Amino acid sequence: MPWKRRAFASRNLTRALNIADLRDLARRSVPGFVFEYVESGAEDEMTISGNREALRRLRLLPQTLVNTSGRQLRSTILGRPANAPLVIAPTGLNGLLHRDGDVILARAAAQLGIPYTLSTVSTTLLEEVASRAGGRLWMQLYVVKERAVPREIMRRAAAAGYEALVFTTDANVFGNREWDQRGYRAPGKPTLRASLDALRHPRWLWEVLLRHGLPRFRNLEPFVPANLTPMGASTVIPRLFDATIDWNDIGWIREHWPGKLLLKGVLSAADAERAAALGADGIVVSNHGGRQLDYCVAPIEVLPEIKAAAGGRLAVLIDGGFRRGTDVVKALALGAEAVLLGRATLYGLIAGGARGVDRALAILTSEIDRVLGQLGCNSIAELTPGHVRGA
Numbered sequence: 365m366p367w368k369r370r371a372f373a374s375r376n377l378t379r380a381l382n383i384a385d386l387r388d389l390a391r392r393s394v395p396g397f398v399f400e401y402v403e404s405g406a407e408d409e410m411t412i413s414g415n416r417e418a419l420r421r422l423r424l425l426p427q428t429l430v431n432t433s434g435r436q437l438r439s440t441i442l443g444r445p446a447n448a449p450l451v452i453a454p455t456g457l458n459g460l461l462h463r464d465g466d467v468i469l470a471r472a473a474a475q476l477g478i479p480y481t482l483s484t485v486s487t488t489l490l491e492e493v494a495s496r497a498g499g500r501l502w503m504q505l506y507v508v509k510e511r512a513v514p515r516e517i518m519r520r521a522a523a524a525g526y527e528a529l530v531f532t533t534d535a536n537v538f539g540n541r542e543w544d545q546r547g548y549r550a551p552g553k554p555t556l557r558a559s560l561d562a563l564r565h566p567r568w569l570w571e572v573l574l575r576h577g578l579p580r581f582r583n584l585e586p587f588v589p590a591n592l593t594p595m596g597a598s599t600v601i602p603r604l605f606d607a608t609i610d611w612n613d614i615g616w617i618r619e620h621w622p623g624k625l626l627l628k629g630v631l632s633a634a635d636a637e638r639a640a641a642l643g644a645d646g647i648v649v650s651n652h653g654g655r656q657l658d659y660c661v662a663p664i665e666v667l668p669e670i671k672a673a674a675g676g677r678l679a680v681l682i683d684g685g686f687r688r689g690t691d692v693v694k695a696l697a698l699g700a701e702a703v704l705l706g707r708a709t710l711y712g713l714i715a716g717g718a719r720g721v722d723r724a725l726a727i728l729t730s731e732i733d734r735v736l737g738q739l740g741c742n743s744i745a746e747l748t749p750g751h752v753r754g755a
Contacts, residue, residue, distance in 0.1 A: 377716045406656060424752060436742070442646060454484075463575070479500040534628075614644065625643075625645050668698050679701045680699060688728075693736065694752055
């Protein structure tokens with residue numbers, strides 16, 4: 365019965381002690397090709413493993429005999445207060461993970477008091493996310509070959525009250541995601557093995573595919589084939605990417621976007637300096653979660669030099685492999701204003717919908733709070749590079 369399934373899911377979520385536990389629950393909840401979409405990266409996937417290894421190499425140095433009874437996680441992100449130094453990152457095709465995935469993630473962010481970033485390739489209209497979730501909303505943007513697409517996205521996001529635009533700069537050439545070619549015998553047609561695997565997950569099959577029909581790219585519908593679904597996206601979306609994008613596009617974006625502007629995909633001090641010189645409000649130090657260039661440097665490895673280059677001229681945020689409160693605290697100590705969470709919150713979404721996302725955020729905020737106390741800090745502002753060794 366439905367109530368029994370919900371009770372069972374809730375019980376499992378309360379037993380999830382960390383993000384790895386949520387990942388295990390998520391892996392069992394959806395067909396393999398769906399979980400692989402979330403989990404996998406480009407080619408040998410060394411960038412994905414490298415992101416985690418770089419975080420593991422860093423060690424924390426605590427100060428002892430400090431009264432930490434007044435701990436709090438309040439922070440400032442893009443000049444506005446936030447209840448935690450976290451942002452939910454832009455992730456596409458969330459409707460393939462949970463029918464209402466985009467709205468659920470946005471609501472969880474609003475309830476916690478942190479920003480949520482909606483992807484250009486979301487499966488929910490940006491206006492619907494704004495009306496149903498509220499909170500601090502950021503819009504991720506791909507500048508594609510047909511410039512009417514990003515121009516229209518910017519116009520609509522501004523009209524809907526989105527606070528910031530996150531321009532993804534590392535998508536000029538689509539990454540070689542070999543896993544995406546193995547689960548289908550033809551575009552949009554899963555292999556027999558993948559189809560049988562879907563049948564083994566009737567709840568996902570009913571709620572995501574059968575009950576309302578295949579999810580679609582709602583914000584791109586005027587510009588892509590009418591029958592395009594996430595299952596056939598790998599043949600169409602890469603062709604939209606534009607290899608001609610360059611620094612001149614920042615000026616073009618500024619002509620059409622009135623709000624805050626962040627550049628996502630910065631991995632060098634030189635690019636950070638150029639972003640600051642062109643008037644960007646912030647940057648996200650990111651390698652696209654390992655889904656673009658393989659054997660790429662980890663964001664945490666280059667964060668200190670990028671922070672030094674940026675100085676106080678723009679906000680420096682980061683993503684890439686963050687699974688523990690210790691990971692987040694390391695980045696904050698090395699100068700990041702906030703950490704963007706991608707897969708960590710998606711595991712929660714798959715494992716338990718709204719309850720799962722809330723559980724993921726509760727796990728991470730409680731871990732951050734505990735680590736602050738163990739380091740001898742009462743606030744995010746007290747963290748310094750001196751708390752980290754091996755950077």
